[in-house]
Amino acid sequence: MFLINCPYCGERDQQEFKAGGEAHIERPKQPTELSDDEWAEYLFMRKNIKGVQFERWNHAHGCRKWFNMIRDTSNDEIKAIYKMGEKPPSQ
Amino acid sequence: MTKNLRVKSSEYIDETNRISFKFNGKTYHGFKGDTLASALLANDVHLVGRSFKYHRPRGIMTSGSEEPNAIVQINPGTNRTEPNVRATEVEIYEGLEASSQNCWPSVEFDIGGINNFLSPFFPAGFYYKTFMWPASFWEKYEFFIRHSAGLGKSPTSSDPDIYDHRNIHCDVLVVGAGISGILAAKNAAKNNFRTLLVDEKNELGGSTIFENNEFNKIDNKTPSEWLKKEIEKLKNIKNLEIKTRTSVAAYHQYNYLLARENLTDHLEAKDKTNKIRQRLLKIRAKKVILATGALERPLIFNNNDRPGIMLSSAIKKYSEFYGVACGSKNVFFTNNDSAYESAISLYNKGINVEAIIDIREQSESKIVKKVKEAGIKIYWSHSIVDTTGYKRLNSISIMKLSNDGTSVTGSKISISCDCLGVAGGWTPAVHLYTQSGSKLKFDEEKKVFLPNQNTSEQISVGSCGGDFKIDEIIKNLNQKIKDTLNINETDLDGIKVEIDQENSKRNIWLLPSDKPIGKTKPFVDYQNDATAKDIKLALREGFRSIEHVKRYTTTGMGTDQGKLGNMHALGIIADTAGVKMGELGTTTFRPPYTPLTFGTIVGRNVGKFFDIFRRTPMNDWHVENKAEFENVGQWKRAWYYPINGETMHQAVQRESKAARESAGILDASTLGKIDIQGSDASEFLNRVYTNAWSKLAIGKCRYGLMLNEDGMVYDDGVTTRLGENHYIMTTTTGGAANVLGKLEDYLQTEWPELDVYLTSVTDHYATASLCGPNSKKILKKIIPDLDLSDENFPHMSFKESKIGNVQCRIMRISFTGEHSYEINVQASYGKDLWEKCIEAGKEFNITPYGTETMHLLRAEKGFIIVGQDTDGTMTPIDLQMDWIVSKKKYDFIGKRSLYRSDTMREDRKQLVGLLTDDPNIVLEEGAQIVSKLNQSPVEMLGHVTSSYFSPNLKKSIALAVVRGGKDMMGKKLFVPMENKNINVTVANPIFYDEKNERLNA
Ligand SMILES: [Zn+2]
Secondary structure, three states, X not given: OOEEEEOOOEEEEHHHOEEEEEOXXXXXXXXXXXXXXXXXHHHHOOOOOOOEEEEEEEOOOOOOOEXXXXXXXXXXXXXXXXXXXXXXXXX | OOOOOEOOOOOOOEEEEEEEEEEOOEEEEEEEOOEHHHHHHHOOOOOOEEOOOOOOEEOOOOOOOOOOOOEEEEOOOOOOOEEEEEOOOOEXXXXXXXXXXXXXXXXXXXXXXXXXXXXXXXXXXXXXXXXOOOHHHHHHHHHHHHHHOOOOOOOOOOOOOEEEEEEEEEEEEEEOOOHHHHHHHHHHHHOOOOEEEEOOOOOOOOOHHHOOOOOOEEOOEOXXXXXXXXXXXXXXOOOEEEEOOEEEEEEEOOOEEEEEEEOOOOOOHHHHOOXXXXXXXXXXXXXXXXXXXXXXXXXXXXXXXXXXXXXXXXXXXXXXXXXXXXXXXXXEEEOOOHHHHHHHHHHHOOOOEEEEEEOOOOOOOHHHHHHHHOOOEEEEOEEEEEEEOOOOOOEEEEEEEOOOOOOEEEEXXXXXXXXXXXXXXXXXXXXXXXXXXXXXXXXXXXXEEEEEEOOOOEEEOHHHHOOOOHHHHHHHHHHHHHHHHOOOOOOOOOOOEEOOOOOOOOOOOOOOOOOOHHHOOXXXXXXXXXXXXXXXXHHHOOOOOHXXXXXXXOOOOOOOOOOOOHHHHHHHHHHHHOOOHHHHOOOOOOOOOOOOOHHHHHOOOOXXXXXXXXXXXXXXXXXXXXXXXEEEOOEEEEEEOOOOOOOHHHHHHHHHHHHHHOOEEEEOOOOEEEEEEOOOHHHHHHHHEOOOOOOOOOOEEEEEEEEOOOOOEEEEEEEEEEEXXXXXXXXXOOOHHHHHHHHHHHHHHHOOOOOOEEEEOHHHEEEEEEXXXXXXXXXXXXXXXXOOOOOOOOOOEEEEEEEOOEEEEEEEOOOOOOOEEEXXXXXXXHXXXXXXXXXXXXXXXXXXXXXXXXXXXXXXXXXXXXXOOOOOOOOOOOOOOHHHOOOOOOOOOOOHHHHOOOOOOOOOEEEEEEEEOOOOOOOOOOOEEEOOOOOOOOOOOEEEEEEEEEOOOOEEEEEEEEEOHHHOOOOEEEEEOOOOEEEEEEEOOOOOOOOOHHHHO
16 A cells, blocks of 8 residues: 655545556647547557556545656555656656 | 363463363363463363364464464354464453364364375375366365365354454554564654554563573573563553554555454453454554564474474473463474473473484583483484374384484384474564565575565564574664664663573474385475475476465465465475575465454444445435435435335336326436536537537536547536536536546646636535426426526526525426426525425426436437446447537547547447337347347347336337447347347337427427
């Protein structure tokens, strides 16, 4: 059970949060310009890394804010947490 | 026949408090302070159970939670009964009953004992190899397994006890209150760290509290005397909370630990009532200090499992702590000095010690000399090659060990004895450590796995960290505490420790016998009956990974997770395969460390608290009017209102007719409501719904369909424009929270530039939906001064008004196809609103209807229910709702996916109406649809999604999804059922009032 440092609320138990999949996948600005393959790439393809992964998390039972997390999936070490729209900190 | 083996009074046993208890139906006596195990041993009862596979008689081996054999059923046949409890952990109380498990008909005569004599036919992997085939024999196998191999019985009536959960946040958690844990906790608390010290036992002090070796001294006192003084001092320390009878079950990441605090298991039945039995502590600690100690290892030799064969340390504890002699003719078998301490402990109490068998060549320590002086015979370089005694050990045979330790030589000596203490060294209890994700390293010299790489702020102190001697323990503990707590001094500075030095060690994982291994039974896992022979067989059959050998032989897979024998299993594998133990790795220890009850896990979340539920403000009225309820998400919704003993079908038929013929009223409060404000609110709706919203006038309502990005229908509902920058959106009852979550996600992460604010107001409003040709007249009676004319208040529009002094929002919208109004008031006025409607509607025979009638009425109109007629694979095109998908909008969620080659296929499943040729047959929802009969295999075209008997049309109607159904209008299809084939015809899904004339009726 992680202890997650919400950028808006501080340290809270993992129970209050919802994981939201891979981070930094921007919704295409002009979907109609994309081929089926390009759209499918955005829609379906997600990484599942053993190691350092960029993830979206939501403080669902708290402030309801989304934020980003860098997590090592091999040992669940949370390496960094930063707000939506911010660049990932250099590790 | 019963002997009293209580040897000398112990300060931990209250001999003035005599307790009677029953074991296997027979009454025994013990004293307050006894465990079930110590009390049985005091009565000379060793045989307590039968082993799992061979049903061999088994006795008490240990004095703690690592016990593999003495597993009993507590209070059998009562609602408090509990299986698989370790007798070594049960504190006795007046009236306690316990019985043996895994024996039938009794522990003394167990029919499964025949397995022992058949054991050559029960090799490793026996179950895998045998019960594979033939499949038809499974019933016979099951009968055999269930009757002869049960591991206890679960209670059959509900649990009378209360369980609880508590969250604890502390600076320092110390696990284990032996000497290391006590000193660590004391120093942490003294330095102002909020400290919690827990121990699974009911007394503090661990094994040091009965450590009376006269050659070990702390500040010139014996370790036990010294530690008792330290425990005294704990009482006055602030910041320190101590919990005994508290066992840490799990150590998760980020220093999150679960512990079970046992509050009433040691009390008599009359003192248990209305008290919390067990409490699950959810502990989040900044730092964790593991002081979990070490478990003594047995030795692996032929027939090492007989009742009367115990760990040497357990014999010492029973003698020193409980004042119980485990036997009258004791022998020890050892590879280190600790058995000598146990022997002296017995000797000092006048208990007979026959001999010590030592696999070492010699040892020169003071305690060994003392044993020699006491005249106890020591057999150096000897090993036990066999034991005898079926239900109780009665003799051992020993032989001289060869120099390399792989064989035995010379003549066999037989020694008669009734108790054998085995001492194979110590295994640090690193179970919790590894659960935390931290990594171990094998120490080749000490032959132990030790903590190596920590994943959180934690240290392992004392013997679980690899320090076994008191001088090492105190010296290393002192440094570790200073480093971890970042302090300069502790009260351990300057403590003087003298110890008796042990100077020789010898480790042999599997001791040789004069017989070939195939003819011996050297048990490695006592609970699961896995022998060294099985492990060797597994290796011969090609298993290499330690995890595979474990599963194949079942070594370490019992409720004790092989706490005693796992190291030997690893050692035997390493020796046999010729690899180093460090390279082999170890098996994974999983939570819980000791088993937890289900009660502890669920805590208070039982009965009506199992899952929370939500009630509408009108709920009391529904209850008073005998509604039946259905669960929709967490909501309790009125399902139908039977009167005069109506069946559900009868009630729904009546309600449906009334709603169309005169007036009906539905509690629609559970619909999700999201308040949307901001200067970009219209643009936001454009992006999340498939249809266009910019041109919706203030005061108008519009139905919207929301897709997922994959183009599939996600939710639907009516949204009303309340003002220039203000909308109220309704969602499905079940989808409300997810829709809000999804909208927030897009707003925060994809379109942060939009000025839009979302607020859930579902619980703020109560909603009564008034429908039917007389709904207008009823509303007129409630709000006389509101102009209800079609010109002023047309279909799909909104008015703000007042009922008396109560503000209300009225939408003229319809989910039934009838002229209807949804009236919203502040939730606290909901019941009042409802009753006003009922009162005003009396003269029109207003009929309350529930969700079932609502479903029927909307099905007559062909309106979909998301989640019933859709399943996450339906696009709006599949639903034949092309009209709601804007062609003009550049983008909306899911738009691009509607143009994928897969979503544009013509042969997708599409929503159609189905009419049965026989109008009285109602199809089953979920029934499959085919176009051909008598063909196998037959192509499944689709299935029925909604089906009812329509009282208004006087025939059966159904909605279905059918492959290519759009182009099948009028086509004959079949719904094959178990006993008949039903003929159906594809129809327009709008069965009733296709032209929507009734909306303005
Ligand atoms: Zn937050």
